[in-house]
Amino acid sequence: MPAVGLQILAVTLAAMGWIFSIFTCFLPMWRVSAFTGGNFVTTDVTWEGIWMTCILRSTDVLHCEMHDTILGLDAELQAARALAIISIVMGTLGLLVATLGAKYTVCIEEERAKARVMMAAGLAFILAALSLMIPVSQTAHLIIAQFKDPTVPQGQKRDLGEALYLGWSAAAFLLMGGCILCSSCPQKAGRRHKPSSKAAHSQAQSFHYCLLTSLCTSMICICRVSTPFK
Numbered sequence: 001m002p003a004v005g006l007q008i009l010a011v012t013l014a015a016m017g018w019i020f021s022i023f024t025c026f027l028p029m030w031r032v033s034a035f036t037g038g039n040f041v042t043t044d045v046t047w048e049g050i051w052m053t054c055i056l057r058s059t060d061v062l063h064c065e066m067h068d069t070i071l072g073l074d075a076e077l078q079a080a081r082a083l084a085i086i087s088i089v090m091g092t093l094g095l096l097v098a099t100l101g102a103k104y105t106v107c108i109e110e111e112r113a114k115a116r117v118m119m120a121a122g123l124a125f126i127l128a129a130l131s132l133m134i135p136v137s138q139t140a141h142l143i144i145a146q147f148k149d150p151t152v153p154q155g156q157k158r159d160l161g162e163a164l165y166l167g168w169s170a171a172a173f174l175l176m177g178g179c180i181l182c183s184s185c186p187q188k189a190g191r192r193h194k195p196s197s198k199a200a201h202s203q204a205q206s207f208h209y210c211l212l213t214s215l216c217t218s219m220i221c222i223c224r225v226s227t228p229f230k
Helices: 004-026 075-099 113-149 162-182 199-230
Strands: 031-033 045-048 050-054 060-064 158-160
Touching: 004 075, 004 113, 004 162, 075 113, 075 158, 075 162, 113 158
Parallel strands: none
Antiparallel strands: 031 045, 031 158, 045 050, 050 060
16 A cells, blocks of 8 residues: 555645636636737637636736527537536545545544545545546637638637646646555454454444545535635
8 A cells, every 4th residue: 555655745736636626617717718810800809618708808807708508508518518527526525535545534543444545535536637637629620720721710720828727737636646545455464353342343433534625625625615606
């Protein structure tokens, strides 16, 4: 099983990727207006995200409009929304599970059980990375294809936005953290004495306390991160 320092590194990388994935989901800079020619009439900058579209006027006035309807959206946009939300949810579950099974916590006493829990957390982080990488890479592919398409008018061409690069960084952090945690394999151990009922009750109380603490901490983090985008 990885050392404590290696587990802390993996959870830190995954936590950074989880935070970046939240910003990637809600930031509108997935597609940005591209000026391919030297002459353009307006200096307005258009940002297109999976939840809203923003226009930065030449007078430094930002106007954003949410996508109110769901059924009227493109299939690619609906899929990007779903996968981004799945990535955030899987990252949240991974952090909760990693908090319960880490070596530096006492929620679970048995070492082999801790190893299995950390492997489950690593798998959740890897799934979160893949769920975010798919819509980000698909959007980038569509932007590049439309940019190189001569039949698309110059005013409708878009460039890669900052949110896409942030999404790739988030997926990389989640993937690295997940791979490190998945490298923990349960060690073979001989027969161990069965813990007493009092010790088992104490372990159950510790497990429930850590689970409740992790849930409250995660909810507070989500509320704080998502507040600026409301």
